[in-house]
Amino acid sequence: xxxxxxxxxxxxxxxxxxxxxxxxxxxxxxxxxxxLDYIKELGCNAIWMNPCYDSPFMDAxxxxxxxxxVAPRYGTNEDLKELFDEIHKREMHILLDLxxxxxxxxxxxxxxxxxxxxxxxxxxxxxxxxxDEFPECLHSIRGFSDRFxxxxxxxxxxxxxxxxxxxxxxxxxxxxxxxxxxxxxxxEFIDIMKFWLSMGCDGxxxxxxxxxxxxxxxxxxxxxKLWNYFMDAIKTEYPxxxxxxxxxxxxxxxxxxxxMDFLLHFGPAGYTSLFRSExxxxxxxxxxxxxxxxxxxxxxxxxxxxKGYICIPSGNHDMQRLSKGRDMDELKICFAFLLSMxxxxxxxxxxxxxxxxxxxxxxxxxxxxxxxxxxxxxxxxSVNAGFSTGTPDSMYIMLDPDxxxxxxxxxxxxxxxxxxxxxxxxNLRMKHKALQSDGEIEFVxxxxxxxxxxxxxxxxxxKILVVINPSGKDESCTLNIKEANVLYYVQKAAExxxxxxxxxxxxxxxxxx
Ligand code: NOJ
Ligand code: CA
Numbered sequence: 001x002x003x004x005x006x007x008x009x010x011x012x013x014x015x016x017x018x019x020x021x022x023x024x025x026x027x028x029x030x031x032x033x034x035x036l037d038y039i040k041e042l043g044c045n046a047i048w049m050n051p052c053y054d055s056p057f058m059d060a061x062x063x064x065x066x067x068x069x070v071a072p073r074y075g076t077n078e079d080l081k082e083l084f085d086e087i088h089k090r091e092m093h094i095l096l097d098l099x100x101x102x103x104x105x106x107x108x109x110x111x112x113x114x115x116x117x118x119x120x121x122x123x124x125x126x127x128x129x130x131x132d133e134f135p136e137c138l139h140s141i142r143g144f145s146d147r148f149x150x151x152x153x154x155x156x157x158x159x160x161x162x163x164x165x166x167x168x169x170x171x172x173x174x175x176x177x178x179x180x181x182x183x184x185x186x187x188e189f190i191d192i193m194k195f196w197l198s199m200g201c202d203g204x205x206x207x208x209x210x211x212x213x214x215x216x217x218x219x220x221x222x223x224x225k226l227w228n229y230f231m232d233a234i235k236t237e238y239p240x241x242x243x244x245x246x247x248x249x250x251x252x253x254x255x256x257x258x259x260m261d262f263l264l265h266f267g268p269a270g271y272t273s274l275f276r277s278e279x280x281x282x283x284x285x286x287x288x289x290x291x292x293x294x295x296x297x298x299x300x301x302x303x304x305x306x307k308g309y310i311c312i313p314s315g316n317h318d319m320q321r322l323s324k325g326r327d328m329d330e331l332k333i334c335f336a337f338l339l340s341m342x343x344x345x346x347x348x349x350x351x352x353x354x355x356x357x358x359x360x361x362x363x364x365x366x367x368x369x370x371x372x373x374x375x376x377x378x379x380x381x382s383v384n385a386g387f388s389t390g391t392p393d394s395m396y397i398m399l400d401p402d403x404x405x406x407x408x409x410x411x412x413x414x415x416x417x418x419x420x421x422x423x424x425x426x427n428l429r430m431k432h433k434a435l436q437s438d439g440e441i442e443f444v445x446x447x448x449x450x451x452x453x454x455x456x457x458x459x460x461x462x463k464i465l466v467v468i469n470p471s472g473k474d475e476s477c478t479l480n481i482k483e484a485n486v487l488y489y490v491q492k493a494a495e496x497x498x499x500x501x502x503x504x505x506x507x508x509x510x511x512x513x
Pocket of ligand 2 (some may be wrong): 025073
């Protein structure tokens, strides 16, 4: 495992929307460099940046046309190298986003693959030998090429699926994962990863990592093997490269050699039940059930402990923002939890100031409902909230029009702002190894449909009890711990007397044991 992950706190930068420096309304690398000190002062020491490669941007850059070249709108490869260097100067790390499952339909490989004559790229994508609907319920595109066939796609219909082969290949068009053409697809991605690692990138977030080998790989055995192959190739040369998967099944991804996996909004309800269900646990309404999360988490945690990490993000570019339906006090409690869990935390840009999700705004670059979570970062009270000096109507996505919209500038001046709370919580984590990635967790109070919720984080030297009450009511419970001193609290401290824990409404308390 990459050692630096043991105290990593990540910040997700959506490059389009972070900081524009040439007034074209789109964020760029120079803008990210300008804001690195802000990220560092927030207490984050690592960045995941969404795809920045050349692309027609029909899925915001998850549709790549050249994996070796950055999109001109962000700068040049040299500018990206400068960003890497500036990050390392600050003792921080950066992951790029790798999209190995599909390319843009405009990628040169795909143009070759569409040709009727056989060539080097004929098998780079998954094509049948008929123009009928794709047989295995994969989405597909057909009727646009000279080639006689239907091509599988991965996400949107403009993202043809790369060919890593099939489990139990048995139809004329299905190749086995070891077929030499599938091995060439693998080699290409090894070359791509090494290209950026040699330039100074510290690893990758891997898009749809569990979906490369096609169909009915029920236990993902072939996908796991494939990732082990990639990891061997990468980690022998770059042992400190960190890999995080968009997979959502840590048992599989960590077996595949990933250092960490995201707990996400797809699959079982663990993550969704916290913040984004009908009755989320983190809400003043107090109608949630923490067991939904705890049961799933414990299972994942036991399976991955000592081998890899679980990452619980505050949000990302694919879902509604954490602030949706929550006030600033509620958000502080969410962060007290997110920043005191084992594994590696990820803060989505703007969540640290409670940026709003904008409902029903016009879709941008294939964003659709996701667009409202991708609006420009709000820095200050100047034009376009300091994101860009361009004209307001030339912005990549509209800014939150609310005059009272939160900004970094306003919140920096307020000791009790969400921003300053997140900073303090990050500092607390940095000061106490027990709270960091490897500190163990034991859930000491997590009852069905009940508030509060309590866990102990520990390492060889230290034990910290964390008590979280997101509900709008004072709550109490009994613990096996008689008393303890308060180390830190958010809003109002809980009290522990002879095993009776009294927990104020909407609070989080850290006790030293
Ligand atoms: C997951 C990415 O996070 C999302 O933004 C993208 O649209 C799909 N994968 C397809 O690449
Ligand atoms: Ca720009």
